[in-house]
Amino acid sequence: MYATAMAAERPNIVYINADDLGVMDVGFNNSIYKTPNIDKLRDEGMLFTRAYAPAANCAPSRACVMSGQYGPRHGVYTVSNSDRGLARHRKLIPIENTKHLDPKVLTIAGALRQEGYKTIHLGKWHLGEDPTQQGFDINVGGSTSGGPPRGYYLPVKQGPLEVFNDQYPKKTHTADVLADQAVKFINANKNGDDPLFIHMAYYLIHTPFVPVKGMVDKYADRGKKKATYASMIEKMDESIGKLMKGLDDAGLHANTLVLFTSDNGAHSDVSPQKPHRSGKGSYFEGGIRVPVVVRWPGRVEAGSTCDAPVCGIDFFPTFLEAAASPVPTGKVLDGISLVSLLTQSGSIQARALFWHFPIYLQAYAGEADDSHDPCFRTRPGTAMRQGKWKFHEYFEDGRLELYDLDSDPSERTNVAKQFPEKTQELHRMMTAWRSDLGAPVPTKLNPKYDPDGMGGSKQKEQEEVGQVPTGHLGMKQSGRNRSVGKVASPKNE
Structure with a gap:
């Protein structure tokens, strides 16, 4: 189905997905944050100036990207339950949410593995219990958790990163663990015949906001919360630099496509996305506009720019075409390949998102x-x-x-x-x-529903809300919903 004029040697593909990083949070967008390694990717690749996440928060965005499909096809619309907020403020009964991506859904990783790629997931998954059930050969740190399981630093007492407690010094940041494990995977397979698909899905910059020692002090003039946020961005950028160096040292730079993006907008109280309105969780521009940069040596012109509106659902068909692979039989894809834009060999048909x-x-x-x-x-x-x-x-x-x-x-x-x-x-x-x-x-x-019931006691709110914040994101643990008996999802998802 796709053109066979691609290089005979199929490229390795590295898909880097930041968590809750706004479009204005990268250095090349005149950000107050310093991201030299991400900026280098931009200098060496193509920037999409009108790029969108397929949803405004974590799980639905990732489900859309991994499936290549819009939300109505897989039913993942939000994190946890769909009746968030106070019952008396909800005029309608919302559609029930599907919390995880059905393992029967063919993912990007599954499709590439069928074509001979070796696949590894590192970091946040949030779409099921184990990424190895959904197309990946190896899982490093992925689970149902939406935030960093048990924190950002080793040792962790539970969760998929616990296995690394004895392999790294105490207080090692999990971003360093992920980068190191990715480089080990690269080195173990650099001389093989099979191309690699690396899904580097950072937990950064998701809550809890935890200052990074050795980095946070330089941002002290911004106030504690914003300084912490800046240090977390710098830590992620540093980790990306380690991953890119690993590719270079292994001799894989020239034949590797790297795509960097974020799953949704930033927390608007910490990092306003002006001129875009609102942030994570909103379908105004600030909630869904994200940075997208693609580096592909020999195929993508360094420092190039594309103004066409694109979306995360386009990554699946783009990776397939880059790999000179057909769309699997029976697979429905809502996105379109961006290869013609990347290589400046053509345009894409005008469409709505x-x-x-x-x-x-x-x-x-x-x-x-x-x-x-x-x-x-x-x-x-x-x-x-x-x-x-x-x-x-x-x-x-x-x-x-x-x-x-x-x-x-x-x-x-x-x-x-x-x-x-x-x-x-x-x-x-x-x-x-x-x-x-x-x-x-x-x-x-x-x-x-009570259109006049905007007030009320805190106790009444907890009885009505349907979901009171849990403690796994560093927030206080509240009681169960008395009326429906559900433990609620995190407030800040």
Whole structure:
């Protein structure tokens, strides 16, 4: 199916996925953060200036990338349950969430392994118990956990990284463990006939925010929380540098495609993504715009730029074409290959990008969430981008919002009434897309909904919320929900 004019020697593929790193958190975007190794990748490769995550928080974004499919096909819409926030604030009963990616779904790793690639996952998985059940030969540190299991430093008392407690000195940062294990995998296979697929999925910069010794002090003038955040970014960048050096030392630089990105936007209270509105968990631009850089020596022009809107669902077909591999029989892919853009050998067909979120995601940082209301970062709806237009539909009240991203990148001025024909056109496209994918839309009313019940005691909130923060992300442990008996998911997911 794909062109066979690729190099006879298939490239190694390194997919680096940061956690909760905003598009404005990298040095080459005039960031206040220093990322020399990521910046070097940008200098040696292509930057996609309008790149998007396929979802606004961790598990759904990763499920979309790994499957190559939009959320309605696999049903992973959020982390944990979908009825987040206070019951009396939810007008609709949300669609039930699928917490993990079905092991029967063919992943990028599974498809490449079928084509002879040796595959390794390192770091955060969040899509099931064990990545080796979903296409990887080796798993280093991956599990169902959304945050760093038991912390960022060895020794850890439980979790998939516990096995390394006796292999590294105490207080070794897990980012160093991941880089070292990746380099060992590279060296063990550098002389083999099989190409490599390395999925480096950092837990950084996910909460808990833990200062990195030897790095945090240089950012002291920014305040404790932002200094900690900056040190964690620097630590991840340092680890990426170690991984790149490992490729160079093994003689694999010239035949390795490296893609760097993030799973979603940043926490907007710690790292505002201006000019983009909001952050992680929101379907405004700040929640879904991410950095994407691809280095592929001999194929991608160093320092090049692409302005075409692209999305994480495009990585699966891109990696397949780079590997000169066909789409597996029966596999449905919603993305498109970006190889023609990378090699500047052609263009891609104009298209719209979609985000479907039939769920509720509760507020996290108050006013810093920069959402529509103080209760939720996300209410049920669908969003799309076509050309310069960003279009939102919200299911609770049928509200339609249209933004011109060229003149209004912060999505502040709803011009739906000024452009009724464009609004209707995009709404028809969105409705047709949902119909084609069988995307579920919540319609059942929540009997506990109280439009006037914005206040209430802390005790009442804990009884209603459906999910009170757990302790695994460094937050205080709360009790179980008294009405439904569920342990809630993390507040900051």
